[in-house]
Each structure stands twice: as C-alpha cells, then as structure tokens.
Amino acid sequence: MRIAIIDCGTNTFNLLIAEIKGDSIDFILEDKIPVKIGKGGIEDRTIVPEAYGRALEAMKSYAVTIQKYEVDQIIATSTSAFRSTDNGPVLKEDILKETGIDVQIISGELEAEYIYKGVTWALDPEKDRIYLIMDIGGGSTEFILFRNQEILFKQSYLLGASRLLEKFKPSDPLSSVDIIHYYEYFDEVLGDNLIEICKKYPPDFLVGSSGFFDTLRQICYYKFHSHEPSLVDQLNCDIALTEFNSCYHLMLPLNAEERKNIQGMTPFRAEMMGVSVLFVDHIIRRTKPKKIINTKYALKEGVLRNALKK
Numbered sequence: 001m002r003i004a005i006i007d008c009g010t011n012t013f014n015l016l017i018a019e020i021k022g023d024s025i026d027f028i029l030e031d032k033i034p035v036k037i038g039k040g041g042i043e044d045r046t047i048v049p050e051a052y053g054r055a056l057e058a059m060k061s062y063a064v065t066i067q068k069y070e071v072d073q074i075i076a077t078s079t080s081a082f083r084s085t086d087n088g089p090v091l092k093e094d095i096l097k098e099t100g101i102d103v104q105i106i107s108g109e110l111e112a113e114y115i116y117k118g119v120t121w122a123l124d125p126e127k128d129r130i131y132l133i134m135d136i137g138g139g140s141t142e143f144i145l146f147r148n149q150e151i152l153f154k155q156s157y158l159l160g161a162s163r164l165l166e167k168f169k170p171s172d173p174l175s176s177v178d179i180i181h182y183y184e185y186f187d188e189v190l191g192d193n194l195i196e197i198c199k200k201y202p203p204d205f206l207v208g209s210s211g212f213f214d215t216l217r218q219i220c221y222y223k224f225h226s227h228e229p230s231l232v233d234q235l236n237c238d239i240a241l242t243e244f245n246s247c248y249h250l251m252l253p254l255n256a257e258e259r260k261n262i263q264g265m266t267p268f269r270a271e272m273m274g275v276s277v278l279f280v281d282h283i284i285r286r287t288k289p290k291k292i293i294n295t296k297y298a299l300k301e302g303v304l305r306n307a308l309k310k
Contacts, residue, residue: 002028003307004071006062007300008078008103010038010138010162011211011272013058016300017069020308029069033058034268037081037091038138038162045086055091056098063099075303076103079111080139080160108156111299112142116151118302119144119209122235122295132203132287135298136212136276138162143194145201153197157189159279161212161272172255174274179252182275186282198287206289208239209298211269212276217294218264219247239292241284248277 001021007014017029037055041048047055066074082088082105092103106114115135125131125148133144139160145153168185170178187195208216218232220243225231251259251273259270284292 001073002069002071003304004062004066004069004074005300005304005307006059006074006076006101006103007303008055008059008076008082009299010042010079010081010140010160011036011269012138013055013062014300015062015065016304017066017071018304025308029065031062031065033061036138036162036268038160038166040166042081042085042139042163043166045084047081047085047087047091052087052091056094059095059099059101059103063101066101073307074101075307076101077106077111077114077299077303078103079106079299080108080137080156080158080163083107084139084158108140108142109154111140112144112154112156114299114302114306115142115209116144116146116154116302117305118297118299119207119295120146121301121305122297123207123293126204129204130201131205131207131293132198132283132289133207133209134213134280134283135209136161136279137210138272141279145194145197145203147201152201153194155194157194159186159189161276161279164275164279165272170275172274173253173258174278179278182278183282186279187286190286195286203287203289205291205293206280206283206287207293207295208280209295211266212273212280213292213294214296215264215266215269215273216244216247216277216280216292218266219250219262220244220264222263223247223250235296237294239294241289241291244280244284244292248281251277 005016037051141159256271
C-alpha cells in the first residue's frame with residue numbers, strides 16, 4: 001500500500017510518499033516546491049493571484065507524481081495561509097477541481113498536534129527532560145512543550161516568517177530599529193503565555209523542526225562539521241548554542257541576496273532567515289535551553305503516523 005501526504009504550507013508545499021508492507025514503512029519519495037503563497041497579501045487576508053497560480057501549478061505537479069507512483073491513498077492538509085485568508089477556501093476548491101485532491105484546512109491546534117506526533121516519532125525523548133518544539137512556518141509558528149509523554153502546553157501563533165515580513169516590511173538587511181520592533185512584538189505576543197509556562201517548566205532542549213531549522217543544520221554542517229558528512233542526513237542533529245550564535249551574527253548583517261551565498265543556505269529561504277534567526281534568538285534568551293535539536297520529522301510525518309494508527 002502506498003500513501004501520499006501533502007503538506008500545503010505557506011512557504012512550501014511538501015510531498016511524502018510512503019510504502020507500507022506489513023510492519024515496515026519506506027519513504028520512497030520526498031519533494032518540496034517553494035510556493036510562498038503568503039507573499040504579498042497574507043496580512044491583507046488574501047492569496048495574491050501570482051501566489052494562487054503557483055499553488056495550483058504545484059498541486060498539478062504533485063497530482064502527476066502521485067499518479068506515476070500508483071498511490072492508494074492521498075492525505076493533503078493546509079495550514080495558516082489557507083485558514084487565515086478570505087480566498088484560501090476558494091483555492092482549496094480550485095485544487096479539488098483541477099487535481100481531484102481534497103485538501104483539508106486544519107486548525108492551528110491540530111497542526112501543533114501533528115507536529116508533536118511527527119517530532120516524537122523521530123526523537124526518543126530522555127526521561128523527565130522537558131522539550132520545547134518550535135516549528136516556524138510561513139504563516140504561523142507552533143510551540144509544543146512536553147515531558148515524557150505529557151503535553152504541558154501547545155499553541156499556534158500568527159508568527160510565521162512570511163507574515164512577520166509582510167507585517168513589518170523591514171529594511172534589508174534588518175536595521176537596529178527593525179530588530180528592536182521584532183523583539184518587542186515577540187514579547188507582546190508570547191510573554192503572557194508561552195514564556196510564563198516555560199518559567200514554570202524550563203525546557204532542557206529546544207527542538208526545531210521544518211524549514212528554518214533544516215537550513216540552520218546545513219549551514220552549521222559546512223561551518224563547523226564538514227568532516228562529519230553523516231550529520232546532514234541523520235534523523236536528529238544537535239546544534240550547540242555557540243553554533244547558533246555564530247550563525248546569528250553571520251546572517252543578521254547581510255541582505256537576502258548576500259545570505260544566498262552562505263554555504264548550506266536554501267536559496268528561497270534566504271529572504272526569511274533574518275527574521276527567523278531573530279525569533280529563535282528571542283526564544284533561546286527567554287527560555288534558556290541547553291541546546292537545539294533539529295529533527296527531520298514534522299507535520300507531514302505526524303499526519304502519516306496518525307493515519308497509520310487509524
């Protein structure tokens with residue numbers, strides 16, 4: 001049996017095709033297409049025509065791939081850009097008409113639950129240690145605080161990288177005034193809930209999943225660990241806080257075009273890496289984890305895990 005999972009994110013559309021044979025699961029295809037459907041309109045509650053077109057073309061491409069791989073079941077989910085824009089539901093219907101793929105628009109709470117299921121599928125938590133998952137998307141960011149198998153806190157916030165760029169329209173590179181405004185805004189949104197719960201349950205580790213953290217892993221590999229090629233492909237990878245700080249000071253003074261030249265940078269993410277690295281720095285300063293752990297599993301793996309249990 002083959003299952004296709006499609007994660008229609010605000011920045012990227014991701015495809016995972018898994019083959020199930022008895023108790024074994026093989027990931028036979030993974031693909032991503034940068035669509036940036038939040039660019040140019042997410043703060044005005046709209047997906048602009050250019051982004052709308054990119055989303056449709058990406059889904060048409062995935063429909064062809066899925067047919068080629070003779071998939072038995074398709075599960076497609078969409079997140080912040082679909083649920084927070086006026087024409088997100090219209091795009092959902094157009095995708096169904098054009099491709100036959102029915103995209104589920106999931107809530108922020110369910111998105112956080114799927115991310116938790118995906119991350120904990122990859123990561124075997126140490127007993128009694130507290131973990132804070134952070135998944136920076138384009139339209140929203142999800143936080144899940146857990147210990148053992150108990151979720152202590154989970155929440156989705158409208159703090160995705162694309163949304164933060166559209167909201168503040170900062171200079172490129174970020175100015176000192178931009179940086180101050182972002183830090184103040186993070187405190188305003190997170191101070192009374194996430195930061196307070198982390199004071200009660202201080203996280204030992206910050207677990208970063210998805211785009212920003214995957215790119216951070218690659219940059220750290222070339223900058224610090226090029227003699228250990230296995231780090232790029234292994235399921236989970238430790239990132240020391242000193243390594244993160246070095247990347248922070250490397251990326252922040254650069255503009256988007258200059259960041260593209262950083263070895264390990266995913267080119268389409270270069271524009272968002274400045275505000276994202278600020279956001280992670282803020283969380284580290286406020287919650288004081290001992291290190292970062294990047295895991296390759298996130299929402300789409302959580303959706304698959306949930307489907308397999310059913």
